[in-house]
Amino acid sequence: MRLPIILIAAVSLSACAIEPAPAWQSGDAEVGHQVAQDLCASCHAIERTGDSPNAAAPPLRRALWNFRPDWLADDLHASRAVSLRRMPVFHFGEGHEYDVVAYLLSIQEDAPPMPPPS
Ligand code: HEC
Numbered sequence: 867m868r869l870p871i872i873l874i875a876a877v878s879l880s881a882c883a884i885e886p887a888p889a890w891q892s893g894d895a896e897v898g899h900q901v902a903q904d905l906c907a908s909c910h911a912i913e914r915t916g917d918s919p920n921a922a923a924p925p926l927r928r929a930l931w932n933f934r935p936d937w938l939a940d941d942l943h944a945s946r947a948v949s950l951r952r953m954p955v956f957h958f959g960e961g962h963e964y965d966v967v968a969y970l971l972s973i974q975e976d977a978p979p980m981p982p983p984s
Pocket of ligand 1: 902905906907908909910920922923924928929930931932933938948949950951952953954956966
């Protein structure tokens with residue numbers, strides 16, 4: 867009986883079309899730059915150039931190479947630890963976590979090419 871599956875697929879596809887963008891995509895990169903200055907710059911390089919003050923903290927222009935932006939937004943939103951090691955937990959109230967993620971997305975460098983297979 868294939869019909870119900872096809873129907874369900876069609877209904878959920880049309881639901882996608884009218885759904886608003888998820889909350890984590892609602893950030894303002896300019897506000898996020900300010901927030902990053904206030905909260906992240908003591909450890910991370912937050913601009914497109916420069917080294918991190920804390921050598922263990924990757925420059926934020928590379929922070930999404932290994933990290934999905936929606937997961938980062940989720941972790942920050944829920945005040946969950948981004949890293950289980952040396953990074954503090956943040957408690958955002960006003961949605962600024964989404965601004966930070968928008969800023970991070972706006973400054974990401976291209977990841978280096980994959981190394982050749984050995
Ligand atoms: C007290 C220092 C400190 C502050 C402040 C800080 N971080 Fe970090 N962060 C780290 C360190 C150190 C790491 C590397 C992982 C580890 O050792 O915990 C890290 C890792 C990360 C990662 C993971 C990168 C990866 O490749 O795995 C992201 C994303 C990140 N930080 C975002 C942020 C954002 C956004 C802020 C500001 C809201 C921030 N951090 C503030 C120290 C900090």
